Amino acid sequence: MSTALYPLASLVQIEKTPSREDGIPEELELDLRAHGCKLIHEAGILLKQKQVAVATAQILFQRFWYVTSMKQFGIGDIGMGALYLASKLEECPIRMRDLINVYDELLRRDAHRLKYSTGPSSSSAHEFKYIPMSYFGSTFYDLKDALVVAEMQILKRLGFNVNVVLPYGTLVNYLRLLGLTEREDVPSKAWGYLNDALQTPVYALYAVPTIVSAAIMLATRQLGIALPSSPESCWWELFDADWEDVWSVAGYIMRLYRERTPEDHARVLSMVTKKGVRSWLEDQKPAVLLP
Amino acid sequence: MSDVAGPSTPSRKRSRWDTEEDTTPQVDKPVPKRRTKSKVTTSAGTYTPERTATPPVRSQSVAGRLRPSHSRHVPPRTEHPPFMPSRSVYCYERLNSIEEGSYGVVFRARDKETGDIVALKKLKLDEEKHGFPITALREINSLMVCKHENVVGIREVVVGDTLTQVFIVMDFIEHDLKTLLSVMPSPFLQSEVKTLMLQLLSAVAHCHERWILHRDLKTSNLLMNNRGTIKVADFGLARRYGDPVGVGGLTQLVVTLWYRAPEILLGATTYSTAIDMWSVGCIFAELLLNEPLFQAKGEIEMISMIFKLLGPPTSQTWPDFLNLPLAKTITLPAPQPSQLRQKFPYVTSAGLDLLSRLLAYDPETRISAEEALKHPYFTESPLPKHPDLFGSFPSAAAGEKRRKPDSPSAPARAADYKLLTEFD
Ligand SMILES: Nc1ncnc2c1ncn2[C@@H]1O[C@H](COP(=O)(O)OP(=O)(O)OP(=O)(O)O)[C@@H](O)[C@H]1O
Ligand SMILES: [Mg+2]
Numbered sequence: 001m002s003t004a005l006y007p008l009a010s011l012v013q014i015e016k017t018p019s020r021e022d023g024i025p026e027e028l029e030l031d032l033r034a035h036g037c038k039l040i041h042e043a044g045i046l047l048k049q050k051q052v053a054v055a056t057a058q059i060l061f062q063r064f065w066y067v068t069s070m071k072q073f074g075i076g077d078i079g080m081g082a083l084y085l086a087s088k089l090e091e092c093p094i095r096m097r098d099l100i101n102v103y104d105e106l107l108r109r110d111a112h113r114l115k116y117s118t119g120p121s122s123s124s125a126h127e128f129k130y131i132p133m134s135y136f137g138s139t140f141y142d143l144k145d146a147l148v149v150a151e152m153q154i155l156k157r158l159g160f161n162v163n164v165v166l167p168y169g170t171l172v173n174y175l176r177l178l179g180l181t182e183r184e185d186v187p188s189k190a191w192g193y194l195n196d197a198l199q200t201p202v203y204a205l206y207a208v209p210t211i212v213s214a215a216i217m218l219a220t221r222q223l224g225i226a227l228p229s230s231p232e233s234c235w236w237e238l239f240d241a242d243w244e245d246v247w248s249v250a251g252y253i254m255r256l257y258r259e260r261t262p263e264d265h266a267r268v269l270s271m272v273t274k275k276g277v278r279s280w281l282e283d284q285k286p287a288v289l290l291p
Numbered sequence: 292m293s294d295v296a297g298p299s300t301p302s303r304k305r306s307r308w309d310t311e312e313d314t315t316p317q318v319d320k321p322v323p324k325r326r327t328k329s330k331v332t333t334s335a336g337t338y339t340p341e342r343t344a345t346p347p348v349r350s351q352s353v354a355g356r357l358r359p360s361h362s363r364h365v366p367p368r369t370e371h372p373p374f375m376p377s378r379s380v381y382c383y384e385r386l387n388s389i390e391e392g393s394y395g396v397v398f399r400a401r402d403k404e405t406g407d408i409v410a411l412k413k414l415k416l417d418e419e420k421h422g423f424p425i426t427a428l429r430e431i432n433s434l435m436v437c438k439h440e441n442v443v444g445i446r447e448v449v450v451g452d453t454l455t456q457v458f459i460v461m462d463f464i465e466h467d468l469k470t471l472l473s474v475m476p477s478p479f480l481q482s483e484v485k486t487l488m489l490q491l492l493s494a495v496a497h498c499h500e501r502w503i504l505h506r507d508l509k510t511s512n513l514l515m516n517n518r519g520t521i522k523v524a525d526f527g528l529a530r531r532y533g534d535p536v537g538v539g540g541l542t543q544l545v546v547t548l549w550y551r552a553p554e555i556l557l558g559a560t561t562y563s564t565a566i567d568m569w570s571v572g573c574i575f576a577e578l579l580l581n582e583p584l585f586q587a588k589g590e591i592e593m594i595s596m597i598f599k600l601l602g603p604p605t606s607q608t609w610p611d612f613l614n615l616p617l618a619k620t621i622t623l624p625a626p627q628p629s630q631l632r633q634k635f636p637y638v639t640s641a642g643l644d645l646l647s648r649l650l651a652y653d654p655e656t657r658i659s660a661e662e663a664l665k666h667p668y669f670t671e672s673p674l675p676k677h678p679d680l681f682g683s684f685p686s687a688a689a690g691e692k693r694r695k696p697d698s699p700s701a702p703a704r705a706a707d708y709k710l711l712t713e714f715d
Contacts (some may be wrong), residue, residue: 004666005371005372006371007371007372007373007375008372009373009374010373010374011592012373013374015372048605062376067374067376084422085423085428087423088422088423088428089432089525089532091429091531093421093425096421096422125322133647141610147422151422151423152422152423152454155377155423156376156377156454157376157377158375158376159374159375159376159377159378159447159448160376160377160431160435160447160457161372161374161435162428162432163432163435163436186551195311203369205372206368207368207371229415236696246548262699
């Protein structure tokens with residue numbers, strides 16, 4: 001079937017992301033991307049939004065950072081815009097007001113966590129309580145403005161090509177082809193990896209067959225299931241996937257599970273807005289000069 | 292490119308591309324300007340994500356100075372397009388406005404870089420209550436997803452000075468079928484009708500395969516080039532089907548009345564691909580008759596015209612009829628057989644069979660585009676005419692005057708038209 005091809009980052013776009021060009025290290029950029037996707041995911045749950053819309057939003061979000069720097073737009077705002085846009089694309093639009101409320105809650109929770117993350121007692125003493133904002137206050141209008149701008153910027157910077165192909169159908173097909181549908185654990189594990197991969201840039205980098213192959217590879221390895229991998233009959237070649245690419249996707253996914261220090265967490269939380277990103281970048285400058 | 296001294300240069304000094312009709316005050320949107328001065332630049336040129344009016348770098352040759360193509364980060368995925376920001380509408384030179392539709396304005400324009408003549412459809416984005424309109428998203432997406440020989444080609448989407456100016460750039464197609472029909476002295480030949488129907492059906496099949504309903508098929512939305520090729524256009528009402536629909540169901544405010552399927556007229560909220568097939572049936576009939584099949588003034592008249600031509604529906608021809616919201620508000624006329632044969636005395640029985648399957652009452656049994664393409668009508672004599680032999684189309688219409696001499700677009704289009712008939 002000749003479906004219109006969805007876009008993927010070009011070599012140049014992968015080599016030099018705008019954020020890295022602005023001085024954000026690669027590892028930090030990946031953590032910020034992941035955090036932005038987690039916010040989208042959490043907002044989706046709070047809004048009871050369909051999973052397809054959430055996944056589409058995360059993929060658009062990941063694409064966006066190949067054409068824009070986090071110094072220019074915050075991951076919070078763009079995530080909100082991506083979820084708003086994806087909900088329309090998936091024919092399940094959400095109310096602007098509901099989305100803004102949910103994001104306001106999530107962003108304030110982040111700010112709260114940041115405030116108490118480095119303090120002496122980071123436990124239950126400072127539990128987060130959300131106080132809904134007033135619709136007439138400036139916060140609402142600021143967020144609304146940010147939302148409209150974010151949606152339009154995503155469209156404009158991606159050239160209105162918002163064609164997204166989700167991997168779930170492909171996974172079901174491949175598992176059937178590999179005879180892996182009998183056991184329940186393989187599909188559910190692979191499905192989980194596909195969802196975790198939504199927090200990484202892989203859907204903006206690789207074709208769906210490669211990503212699905214990586215999810216199957218991780219799931220079967222974890223469960224100790226052997227698949228034909230001799231040079232003349234490698235299972236991933238069945239799906240036009242390149243082993244190095246499959247391996248790379250797996251690397252992106254595994255990276256998510258690495259331990260982060262409290263400082264890492266705090267740093268990410270402080271950079272959810274472009275203001276935070278800018279002040280972090282400012283702070284970096286003298287640090288380079290000092291011994 | 293040396294287009295600087297073109298005749299339209301003076302007007303391009305104005306700040307807005309389509310300055311005439313847009314008088315709405317601009318909402319001030321923070322369009323961030325990227326400051327690149329402080330940025331670290333590398334020897335081999337920098338990647339600047341913000342562009343103003345320069346075309347995106349489409350060259351693939353950059354790979355040379357990068358890592359080998361199989362490194363961890365650089366997969367060989369050459370067939371996928373990269374992320375390309377929208378270019379500016381100023382990449383195009385505005386020629387004239389073609390037509391003001393209900394939904395947007397369409398301009399004829401020239402690509403300053405390639406010289407290609409294109410059509411630019413300006414989207415109406417005034418109301419900003421819900422951000423970017425879902426209808427505009429559907430239109431753009433449908434065009435991008437349904438690329439096909441017989442679907443008007445979308446080239447890109449460009450933006451104007453403000454975030455509220457968005458234009459769809461399409462291949463420019465010389466004629467629309469409605470105007471063409473109105474100026475033709477005699478109807479199409481059977482062989483020509485078959486070719487046009489095959490093209491239309493393959494476009495519709497293609498869209499349906501990609502889960503897109505067009506929802507506004509009619510002759511004025513079918514464009515045609517000089518080479519006898521039809522292009523389905525105007526996806527302004529298109530949407531994806533197969534998604535679970537909300538409580539209200541799908542809107543009934545679709546499809547121009549004369550081409551509207553009976554189930555929509557009777558209030559169905561869960562219609563599907565069959566509604567497009569009914570429209571295809573009306574178009575087929577129009578090609579045979581050289582005039583629209585049902586020229587009703589209102590929905591009630593439309594329903595009674597359908598009943599009169601096809602005979603009122605029965606429990607056989609439309610089992611679900613009585614379950615439709617508006618069915619009970621209608622008193623069915625006395626049973627009466629279909630008048631299709633009388634209406635189309637010259638079409639073969641295969642042709643009549645296809646028409647009656649397209650105009651079947653029951654959407655469940657109405658023929659699909661895929662099936663219709665295999666209908667015997669297309670393999671019996673006379674066979675479909677090869678599109679290359681359609682040179683006679685423009686000349687067939689040559690003697691007649693355009694029907695809308697006072698429409699703002701008519702002069703330019705008529706001029707084109709004359710130009711091409713002179714070549715024939
Ligand atoms: N690609 C094109 N090439 C040439 N002419 C075009 C093209 N696209 C549209 N037009 C012309 O502009 C008219 C309006 O375009 P279109 O149908 O897409 O817009 P619309 O606003 O939805 O119109 P309407 O509501 O009147 O159907 C068409 O009927 C046709 O005459
Ligand atoms: Mg139209």
